[in-house]
Amino acid sequence: MSEDFHLEPLPADADTGDLLEALGPIEERPPESQYCVFRSGRERFCLPVLDVEEVLDWPLLTKLPLGPAYLVGIFNLRGAIVPLIDIAITEGRRPGLLPKHVVVASLRAESHHEDLRIGIASAGKRAALHRYVAARRSTGASSGFAAAVGSLSRAIDLGVIGRFWVEICGVMLAQPAAPKQAALWEAVMKSRLSSTVWTLVLLNGVVGSFVLWLAFNAGKKAGEASFLDFGSPAGGSALFAIVLALVTWIILAWRFGALLGPVQALAEFSERLAAGDPRARAEVNSNDELGYIAENLNRAVAKVSKATINQDANDALQRSITELLSVINQVARGDLAQRGKVTNDALGNVTDSINYMLDNFTKVLERVRKAAMEVTACSNNILVAADEMQAGATQQDQEITNTSSAVEQLTVSMKQVSNNAEASAEAARRALDAAEQGNRAVRDTLEGMQRIRASVQATAKKIKSLGDRSLEISEIINVINDITEQTNLLALNAAIEAARAGEAGRGFAVVADEVRKLAEHSRSATKDIAALIKAIQAETNEAVVVMEEGTKEVEGGAQLADQAGRALDAISNVVRQSAELVQEISLASKQQVRGTEGVAHAMQIISSITRQTSQGTRGTVATVSQLVKLSDQL
Structure with a gap:
């Protein structure tokens, strides 16, 4: 993999690659903005360098509970917390299952410079995070810190579930110690170290100068007195110089001995630390700079031990995650008997929950299997019922067709009955008219009879000569009586036929026709009677004498005519x-x-619905058959 990292002002027409939508398009930024541009192979990426004020107030900052102190947090621009398995957040540690393509950025701030570090997980490598120093620029103690932003796509292979793309957008924010506190602490440490060194140097100079002065005086007076004569001034000076030299040597030896012990302890501590002893501690019991250094080293070792413990915990967590992912992959392939190992770390509850979920899922699958068997049985029953329904629908269609034919024939017959009923009604109306005419004729006859009776008194003699004529009148009256009797009988028959109007309409028509004929006969007989009466009237003028005898007969005929009128009524x-x-x-x-006709139309609609039902039943049979197959597969 080839690398090319540098800071440069980004031109307006530069190939920016994938930039975060949250930061806006690159064209909207000023051309003089600083961007960290790096290349990997043929791909070129651009990360903007931001100031603290631009990122500290973002609500998407997720604090990091673990990791180096200079890593403050991570910005997730996807709108959710980025899990630790997606992006490595600790330096020098095994990052675990990294995505195939991911870009993260961190910033380490030291006392005199800042290192902008960009992490790249190369394709196919999941073991380590390769770090490259992209740029180093002198910032000074008061420059604060900055951040870099990256965005790339990555692919995740989930076995049987499929393969999809996820956008990773993250910001790692690093924060050094406060600049003022760091500068003040550095000044204090330098002043303390300088005072100690200068004290030793000054003491050594004073002692050396005094020894030289003593040696000079001793040489000057050597010729004047014996060197070993301690009573002489020269001997006393020599003795004083020797004592002072011994005292100085003892003081220096004591001082160097006090320095040698802590240094040796620090050396042993460094050897144990280099050997990998996490319990190594610098045993320096002093209040000077060496004691302070030992204390700082002990604190550093404690932090390293804590970090190691955290790393071991992370490694154990990562192994648990790997094992859990392996179990999940096997479950995804269909092996539901797999269960994750429940540990005492943070993943134990998750594993236990997954195991519980798998147990419940197994139970659910068992219930689904039983339900599928029940569905299969019910589907078979539905299939049998659908077959029977289809056969019944076919038979019903045939019966409805036959019924429709019968209803059509019944409609034709009812039309004929209706026509005959109308004809009978017309005949009844004509018979009624004829009866009314006969009734009027009878009334006219009665009136004529009364006139005859009035004129009989004037023509009594002539009526007597018409005795034989009266006999004929008597016969005619008898005929009228017979007609009256037959009319009564026919009236009775008409009443009976009227009671059976539905079935005997034609018989009633015959009876009505007979009534009409009798009425006509009565009318003709009445005409004959009228003619005879005229003859009688003519002869009455000639037979007034015999009129009295015929009066009784006329009155009897009038009574009979009245009875005939009532009969006609x-x-x-x-x-x-x-x-x-x-x-x-x-x-x-x-x-x-x-x-x-409505029944016939309804039968046609029922027949159409029955055909549709038959077709729907066939579709139901096909659907249920498919459901049975699916249930068998399930």
Whole structure:
């Protein structure tokens, strides 16, 4: 993999690659903005360098509970917390299962410079995070810290679930110690170290100068007195110089001994630390700079030990995650008997929950299997019922077709009945008219009889000569009586036929026709009577004498005529009632015809619905058959 990292002002027409949408398009930024541009192979990426004020107030900052102190947090621009398995957040540690392509950025701030570090996980490598120093620039103690932003796509292979793309957008923010505190602490440490060194140097200079002065005086006075004569001034000076030299040597030896012990302890501590002893501590019991250094080293070792423990915990967590992912992959392939190992770390509850979920899922699958068996059984029953329904629908269609034919024939018959009923009603109306005419004729006859009786008194003699004529009148009256009897009988028959109007309409027509004929016969007989009466009237003028004897006969004929009139009234009433009944029969027949036509139309609709039901039943049979197959597969 080839690398090319540098800071440069980004031109407006530069190839920016993938930039975060949250930061806006690159064209919207000023051309003089600083961007960290790096290349990997043929791809070129651009990361903007931001100031603290631009990122500290973002609400998407997620604090990091673990990791180096200079890593403050991570910005997730996807709108959710980025899990630790997606982006490595610690330096020098095994990052675990890294995405195939991910860009992260961190910033380490030291006392005199800042290192902008960009982490790249190369494709196919999941073991380590390769770090490259992209740029180093002198910032000074008061420059604060900055951040870099990256965005790339990565692919995740989930086995049987499939392969999809996820956008990773993250910011790692690093914060050094406060600049003022760091500068002040550095000044204090330098002043303390300088004072100690200068004290030793000054003491050594004073002692050396004094020894030289003593040696000079001793040499100057050597010729004047013996060197070993301690009573002489020269001997006393020599003795004083020797004692002072011994005291100085003892002080220096004591001082160097005090320095040698802590240094040796620090050396042993460094050897144990280099050997990898996490319990190594610098045993320096002093209040000077060496004690302070030892204390700082002990604190550093404690932090390293804590970091090691955290790393071991992270490694154990990562192993648990790897094992859990392996179990999940096997479960995804269909092996539901796999269960994750429950540990005491933070993943233990997750593993236990997954195991519980798998147990419940297994139970659910068992219930699904039983439900599928029940669905199969029910589907078979539905299939049998659908077959029977289809056969019934076919038979029903045939029966409805036959019924429709019968209803059509019934409609034709009802139309014929309606037509016959109308004809009967018309005949009844004509019979009623004839009866009324006969009744009027009888009334006229009665009036004529009364006139005859009035004129009989004037023509009594002539009436007597017409005795034989009177006999003929008597015979005619007898005929009228016979007609009256037959009319009564026919009226009775008409009443009976009227009671059976539905089935005996034709018989009633015959009876009505007979009534009409009798009425005509009565009318002709009445005409004959009228002619005879005229003859009698003519002869009455000639036979006034015999009129008195015929008066009784005339009165009897009048009574008979009155009876005939009453009989004709009764016949008229019966005929009128019969006409009304026939009219009602005609109306009922028309209504039955309309009802029969409606039944025929309804039968046609039912037949169409039955055919549709039959077709739907066939579709249901096919669907249920498919459901049975799916249930068998399930």
